[in-house]
Amino acid sequence: MVSRWLRTPGALCSHFRVCHANIVGLRYLLWPPLSLQAAYTAAIRDERKTHPMAYSGKFTAGDRVQLTDAKRRHFTITLEPGASFFTHKGEIKHDDIIGQDEGTVVDSTAGGQYLCFRHLLVDHVLSMPRGAAVIYPKDAAQILVEGDFFPGATVLEAGAGSGAMSMWLLRAVGSTGKLISYEIREDHLAYAEQNVSEYMGGHPENWDLRLGDLKDVRKEDVGEVDRVLLDMLEPWEMLDTVKDILIPGGVFMTYVATVPQLMKVMEGIRETGCFTEPKAWESLVREWKVEGLATRPEHRMNAHTAFLILARRLADGVTAPRPQRRARR
Numbered sequence: 001m002v003s004r005w006l007r008t009p010g011a012l013c014s015h016f017r018v019c020h021a022n023i024v025g026l027r028y029l030l031w032p033p034l035s036l037q038a039a040y041t042a043a044i045r046d047e048r049k050t051h052p053m054a055y056s057g058k059f060t061a062g063d064r065v066q067l068t069d070a071k072r073r074h075f076t077i078t079l080e081p082g083a084s085f086f087t088h089k090g091e092i093k094h095d096d097i098i099g100q101d102e103g104t105v106v107d108s109t110a111g112g113q114y115l116c117f118r119h120l121l122v123d124h125v126l127s128m129p130r131g132a133a134v135i136y137p138k139d140a141a142q143i144l145v146e147g148d149f150f151p152g153a154t155v156l157e158a159g160a161g162s163g164a165m166s167m168w169l170l171r172a173v174g175s176t177g178k179l180i181s182y183e184i185r186e187d188h189l190a191y192a193e194q195n196v197s198e199y200m201g202g203h204p205e206n207w208d209l210r211l212g213d214l215k216d217v218r219k220e221d222v223g224e225v226d227r228v229l230l231d232m233l234e235p236w237e238m239l240d241t242v243k244d245i246l247i248p249g250g251v252f253m254t255y256v257a258t259v260p261q262l263m264k265v266m267e268g269i270r271e272t273g274c275f276t277e278p279k280a281w282e283s284l285v286r287e288w289k290v291e292g293l294a295t296r297p298e299h300r301m302n303a304h305t306a307f308l309i310l311a312r313r314l315a316d317g318v319t320a321p322r323p324q325r326r327a328r329r
């Protein structure tokens with residue numbers, strides 16, 4: 001069956017997209033095993049050779065389109081000339097979408113109406129299959145801005161996990177920059193490869209995804225880097241590696257979920273003597289419902305995701321002036 005899918009990548013994509021139709025809760029159960037995922041990635045890569053990834057403009061064959069019905073349910077399909085997508089409200093012909101503008105509404109044969117958009121990166125990150133928990137978009141935004149990830153930068157990241165942060169970083173450094181991502185687990189590396197290749201239309205040339213333990217990495221393996229981002233359980237174990245490869249003035253950021261991790265990494269950074277006093281914070285985003293007199297904050301929010309920590313590499317041999325605290329009376 002897989003070989004048939006491989007010969008018709010569009011069919012394979014449509015099948016998995018139907019399985020993966022953003023049915024919350026079922027998403028991860030329905031996702032196929034890694035061997036099938038590898039076939040899926042290969043199929044997408046083949047398809048992209050003939051249909052390069054588009055992020056805007058009229059829909060073309062090969063685009064992944066999110067269909068939203070009246071009940072706000074999402075279904076994602078990959079456009080293929082002559083193909084159809086079947087819903088409980090009948091058939092939608094891909095040809096009715098190809099050539100249309102984004103934001104178009106398509107009718108199914110049994111009277112359903114579906115709004116059509118391409119996935120934004122934020123949609124992809126929140127709906128893609130995961131091996132490891134991803135950095136939440138609100139935190140990714142903080143990282144990119146506070147960490148000053150600039151076009152042309154050389155960035156080291158670990159672990160790659162599901163590849164969510166890799167995509168934000170690749171966008172930030174642009175084609176003149178470079179991202180080196182380490183991942184210790186083969187299965188997570190496969191997720192990262194698949195998720196990034198799927199959204200970016202193949203493996204980006206400036207992305208060096210490596211299987212390995214960051215702790216074993218030396219300067220000769222990666223050279224000097226402008227920025228380091230760690231998202232892993234024990235970032236304090238990596239500080240020797242980080243201080244050797246981060247350029248003076250470079251920014252080190254890490255992302256940890258719990259208070260004991262936060263305390264340990266802050267102390268670890270201070271003990272190296274190679275960084276500025278680390279700064280720690282978290283970001284809270286609360287959505288609002290805005291409907292006439294019912295306007296109010298939403299009841300639910302992702303109140304805690306993780307803490308963000310930032311420090312800058314000092315020049316070698318320098319001791320930073322100790323931060324002065326007000327004496328207690």
Ligand SMILES: C[S@@+](CC[C@H](N)C(=O)[O-])C[C@H]1O[C@@H](n2cnc3c(N)ncnc32)[C@H](O)[C@@H]1O
Nearest residue numbers: 132134135159161162163164165184213214231
């Ligand atoms: C929370 S996930 C990272 C998620 C990723 N930032 C994303 O947004 O998709 C943490 C990852 O770090 C990896 N990891 C843990 N220790 C590591 C190490 N020493 N070197 C490389 N990767 C490591 C784990 O296998 C796991 O996949």
